[in-house]
Amino acid sequence: MLSMTGFGKSEVTLANGCTLTAELSSVNRKQLEIRVSIPAELAGLEISARKWVSEEVTRGAVQLKITCVQGGRNSGKPVIDTAFLEELTAAAAQVRRNAGLSQEVNVEALFSIPGVITAAQFDPQSAVFTEGFERVIRGAMASYHFMREMEGNTLKADFLDRIAVLENLLRQIEPMVRFLDIHIRKRLEEKLRNANLPIDTNDERLLKEVLFYADKADVTEEITRLHSHISQFKKFLEEDKPVGRSLDFLLQEFFREITTLGNKAGASEVSPLVVAFKSELEKLREQIQNVE
Numbered sequence: 001m002l003s004m005t006g007f008g009k010s011e012v013t014l015a016n017g018c019t020l021t022a023e024l025s026s027v028n029r030k031q032l033e034i035r036v037s038i039p040a041e042l043a044g045l046e047i048s049a050r051k052w053v054s055e056e057v058t059r060g061a062v063q064l065k066i067t068c069v070q071g072g073r074n075s076g077k078p079v080i081d082t083a084f085l086e087e088l089t090a091a092a093a094q095v096r097r098n099a100g101l102s103q104e105v106n107v108e109a110l111f112s113i114p115g116v117i118t119a120a121q122f123d124p125q126s127a128v129f130t131e132g133f134e135r136v137i138r139g140a141m142a143s144y145h146f147m148r149e150m151e152g153n154t155l156k157a158d159f160l161d162r163i164a165v166l167e168n169l170l171r172q173i174e175p176m177v178r179f180l181d182i183h184i185r186k187r188l189e190e191k192l193r194n195a196n197l198p199i200d201t202n203d204e205r206l207l208k209e210v211l212f213y214a215d216k217a218d219v220t221e222e223i224t225r226l227h228s229h230i231s232q233f234k235k236f237l238e239e240d241k242p243v244g245r246s247l248d249f250l251l252q253e254f255f256r257e258i259t260t261l262g263n264k265a266g267a268s269e270v271s272p273l274v275v276a277f278k279s280e281l282e283k284l285r286e287q288i289q290n291v292e
Helices: 040-056 082-098 107-112 127-177 180-194 204-216 220-237 244-265 271-288
Strands: 006-013 018-027 032-037 060-070
Touching: 006 127, 018 127, 032 040, 040 060, 040 127, 060 127, 082 107, 127 220, 127 244, 127 271, 220 244, 244 271
Parallel strands: 032 060
Antiparallel strands: 006 018, 018 060
16 A cells, blocks of 8 residues: 655766756646756756656646756866857846946846856757656656555554454444334334224235335345455555555445445444444545545
């Protein structure tokens, strides 16, 4: 089981002195949403990065941040775009002239403008670079996966504890509702007697009505389904594939069955247990939102 929240980071230094860093993080989201922050010069590799991430993640809002920093003896010297710098210098001189100021321009101040100075050129499509690019992302994903797996194991332990609570509550409810249909039948007959209405045990129509209401109070089917849901929930926890959506759907079935059981039973001693059962389901629902 994997958590939808996690973080992973990896760093790779290439032979040309360029250091690639990849950071991968995610938070809860029903669907998969991948956002990539990547330097403009590496934009051509973004599709590959998205593909690798989507192969590993099925749900969640995922943020992939990639940086490329050049340094070291093999990185070469910075490159100055002299044509662009000359255009900026001329434009600055014109503005100063129009303002009646000296036309002397501090060229060094223009170096901070994006595009004037660029890092040493490298080929992001080269085999060496693309291999390093994939390696740094795979490394971040491995770290990210490990963290999600650790958190997933914590969630799994919590789920098992809560399922044990549900099983215990169901065991307490079962004997209370086992003969509920018989109690309902007796209660109806008693009400008829108290109302001074004659009861003819041979009256087939009356017996059918009594049996009809008694049958409506039978919760055997709901009890059976709840046991089945608990068993299925445990099986999902052992799956290697993403189970968040399956658990979420199963929880809706839990709510439906326990609500029906509570409505049918209508017994004062059962109601607190039904409320406790639903309270535990709500806690499960909150935690399931964290599962991929």
